[in-house]
Amino acid sequence: MNALSWGAAEPHLPILVVVIPLVGALLTTFLRNGFLAWLVATLVAFTLPFITIHLLLTVLETGQPITYKIGNWEAPFGIVYRVDQLSGYVLSVIAIIGAVIMPFARRSVVAEIDERARSWYYTMYLLCLAGLLGIVITGDAFNAFVFLEVSSLATYVLIALGKNRRALLAAYQYLIMGTIGATLYVVGVGLLYVVTGTLNFDDMASRLSAAIVDPGQRNAVVTALGFMVVGLSLKLALFPMHMWLPNAYAYAPSFATAFLAGTATKAAIYLLVRVVFSVFGVGMTLENLPIGEVVIVLSIAAMFLASISAVFETNAKRMLAYSSVAQIGYITLGIAIANQAGLTGSLAHIANHAVMKTALFLALGAVFYRVGSVLYDDISGIGRKMPLTMAAFAIAGLGLMGTPGTAGFISKWYLAVAAIDDGMYSVVFLIVASSLISVVYIGRITEVVWFREPSKAAAQAKEAPLSMLIPLWLLAFATVYLGFDTRATVGTASEAAKVLLEGVR
C-alpha cells in the first residue's frame, strides 16, 4: 500500500481524511436519488482507508508523527492535525469499518429509511464519519470538541430516522447525555486554556508540568482533568454513564447501529487516552486524582453488570448493546492499568471489538431485513433459514466470548497478562469470570436461533442477499484471522502504547 503514489496530494493527506467525507456529504445533499447518494458515500468511504493506512504505515516506518498545519498557520494560532501511531491506528479502524459496511447499507437503508430521507441519510453518515475521523486526527483540543459535536449531531439524526418510534426518544436521550458530556469536556478545555494559554495538545502538555506545581493554578488543572475525564466517559459510555447506549443502538436503523457500535465510542476512547496520556501524562493524572482506581472499579462493574443485563435481554440488538458496554469496560480496564501490556490489550481490543461487534450487528441487520424484527421470539429458529448469516454470527460471537483462535482471545490474553504484571491477581479472575457471562448471553441467543422451532416470521425468511453476506463474512473471517495474525492489531497497538507511556508526544 505504501507503494501507492499520491503525487501532489501526498503532503495534504491528513486534511483530506476530513475534507473528503465533508465534500462527499455536501455532494449527497444535492442528490435526490438514494442510489446515487449511496454510490457517492461508498466511493468516499472506500477512499478513506487507503489514506489512513498509508498515513499509519508512514508513521510506523519513520517512527515520527506527521503534522499538518492548516493554512500553514503555526501551532499556537492555527489548528494542527497530527497523525502518530495511536491516531493513525484508530483512524484506520474507523475508516476500514466505515468502508466495509457500505455494501450492506444499500439494501438495508432502502428497507428501513423513507425514500425521501435516503440521500439525507448518507449525508449524515458521511458527516458522522468526518466528525469521528476529525476527533482522532486533530491535535487541537477545541477542534476536537467541534468534531465531537459534528459527529454527535449527525449521530442523533442517524438514530432518530429509525422506523421504530422509540428511536426518537432514544435519540433524544442520546442528545441530552451527549450534550452534557461534550459540555463537561469543553469546560475542561476552557480551564486548560486559561491556565496554559493554548489549545494545542502538545503545547498544553509542555506547559502543564509548570502549571501543576503552581499552587494558584493547580486546582484549575485538576478540575479540568476531572471535567474532561467525566465528560469523555459519558461519550464513551463508561458504566454507569452508559444509559443512553442500549436504547440508541437498539432502535437505530441496522446500518447506523452497525456503524456506531464499531466506531463511535472508539473515537471517544481515543480522545480519553489522548487527554490522559499525552496531555496530562499518566504520572500527573494518577498523582492528582484517583482516576486509575475509579476507572478500574467502574470497568469491572461494567464487565459484570452490563453483561448480566445482556443475559436477560430478549431484544437481540439491545443484548449486543449491553455487551458493548461490557466490552468497553475491558478497554477502559486496560487503559486504567496503564502498563505496556494493558494499553496494548486495550488498543488491540479497539480494533478487535470493532470487527466482532460490527459483524454481529450486520448479522442482526440482515435478519431484520428478512424478518423485520430482532426480538428473540421472532427470530427463533432463524439459523435453519439463514445458515450463512447465523454461522457468521456464531463465529463473531465466539470472538466476543474470547475463545482462543479468535481476536477476542488476544485482547483478553494481554489484559490478563497486564493484570498479573501489576500484581492484580484478583483482576485476572474477574476478567475471565466476566467473559463467562458472555458465554451465557451468546449461548442463549445461539440456542434461540439454532435449536428452537422457527417462528412464523422466521419460517418464511430466506438467506440474506449477497451484498449483506459479503461484508458480514469478511468481518467474521477477520475475527478468526486477527486471532492468529496479530501484527496489524497488537503490533501497532504496542507501538502506540510504547509512545504513550514514554510520554514522547
Add this chain to the structure above:
Amino acid sequence: MFTSLFAALNSMAPEDLIVAALFIPTAAALLIPLCHRVPNLREAVTLISAVALATVTWSLYPYIIDGVRPELKVWDVGQGLTLSFKVEPLGMLFALVASTLWIVNSIYSIGYMRGNNEPRQTSFYVCFAVALASTMALAFSANLFTMFLAYEVLTISTYPLVTHKATPEAMKAGRVYLMLLIGTSMVLFLPAIVITWATAGTLDFTAGGIIPITGENALSPFLLGGLLFLFIFGIGKAAVMPIHFWLPAAMVAPTPVSALLHAVAVVKAGVFSILKVVVYVFGIDALTTTSANTWIIYLSAFCVLMASIIAMNQDNLKARLAYSTVSQLSYIVLGAVLATATSVTGGALHILMHAFAKITLFFCAGAIYVAHHKTEVSQLDGVGRLMPVTMFAFFIASLSIIGIPPLGGTWSKWFLALGALDAHYQFAMAVFMISSLLNTAYLLPIVSRAFFKPLPGTAAGQKVAIAEAPTACLIAISLTTLGCLILFFYADFALDMIKLVDFTGAQTNTASSPAAGGELLEGAFNVR
C-alpha cells in the same frame, strides 16, 4: 491402490504426517456437507477419512519409537502464543487411541443413526469430524496455547452433538455441558496458563517441566499447589469431582456421541491434558519434592471411590456407565498426580485400556436401546437371551474395567498400583483395589440379570428368538471387545512408547537411553 497409499505414507516426512493428521478430519468436515443429499456417499467420506487418519497416525508410530520427535510450527501469534505441534509418546498414544476408535465408532454410528432414524445426520457427522480434528491438534500440541485452543474447539464442536436431539432435556444438558466445560476452562484453565507464562516465561511443553521451583522466579509450594488446583479443575473434561456433572448430564445424547465423549475424545482429552501438564509443565520431580500434589492425591482417591458408589445406585444404564467413567478418570488423574514414572505410565496406559472397555459398554447400551428401547438396568431381565452377543461383549468389557486377566485393563491397574507404592502412598493402592470391588458390584449384576433372570412374560428356560442390534453395531461391538482381549497380549506396543516419555529432561532424543523411573518400573517390565 492401498499398497501404493502405504508406500506414499512411508515416504512422507513425519512433519507431513502431522499435517495430514490435522488435515484429514478437517477435509472430511468440509466434504460431508457437500454429500448432504447422498447419505451413502456421506458415510463413505466419514469411513474413508477415519481409516486414512488411523493409517496416518500409525505411520507416525515407528518414528516415535525410533526417538524422532517431529515438530511443526504453524504460526507465531506473539507473547508465547505459538500455534505449534510436536509429537511425543503420550500424545502419540492418545492420537492412536482416538483415531483407531474413530473407525469403529463411525461403523457403529452408521448403524445406530440409521437404525434410529435420527434427524440432522449431516451436521452430526460434520461435528464428529471437527471434534476429531481438534482431538488430533490437542494430542500433538507443543504448548499450552495450542492445547487450550484445541481444547476449546473440542468443547464447542461437541456441544451440537450433545444437544443433537433438540428436546428440552437435551438443551438443558447442553447448557450444563457448555457452561461447565467452557466455564472452568475460562475461569481456571486460562488464568493458569497466564500465570504459567508470567512465572516461566514460556508455554512450551518441556521435559522436566517449565515452572521454576528454585531461583528468583520460583513459586512457593503453596502457590504451586494453587496452580495445580487451577489446572486440575480448569481442565473440566477430566471430570474430577465436583466438576463431573456435565458427564452424566451429557448422556441424553445419542449413544455414538456418548462413546465419543467417554472413550474416543472428550474425557480422554481432559485426562491426557492433565497428564501432559503434570509431566511437561510441572515436572514430576517438582511435584514430589514440593509435595504440592498431596491434596489432589487425596481428592482424586476420594473421587475414585465416591463415583463408584454413586454408580452403584444408578438405575439408568448410561448414567451408571457415566459415573463409572468419572471414577475411572480419577484413576488416571491419581496416576498423574502421584507423579512417579510408574504411576504416569499406568495413567497413560489406562487411557488406552479404559477407552476400549468403555466404548464397548456404551456400544452395548446403545445396541440394547436400538433393538429394544430399554434404558434402565431394571428392565434388562433376560435381555441376554435376546442379545447374547451384545451381553457377552458387555461381560468381557466389564471384566476389563475391573481389571481381570486376560484383558487389557489388567495392565493399567497393575502399573497404577505399583505407582502408588512407588510414591509411598500405600493407601492409594488400597483405593485401587477397593474400587475394583466396587466396579464388580455395579457392572456384573447387570450381566447376571441379563443372562440368569427370565425375560418378562416368559417362563424360565423357555426359548426366545434372538433379536440383536443392526449388523453395523454388532461389528463395532465385536471389534472393540476383541480389542480388550488383544490389548492384554500386545500391550507392549503402548508400553514401549510410554517408556520413552522423558520425565526429567535429562534424557536426549535417543531411544537407546533407559527410561527414567527407577527400579520398580524396570522390574514391572520384567514381570511382563
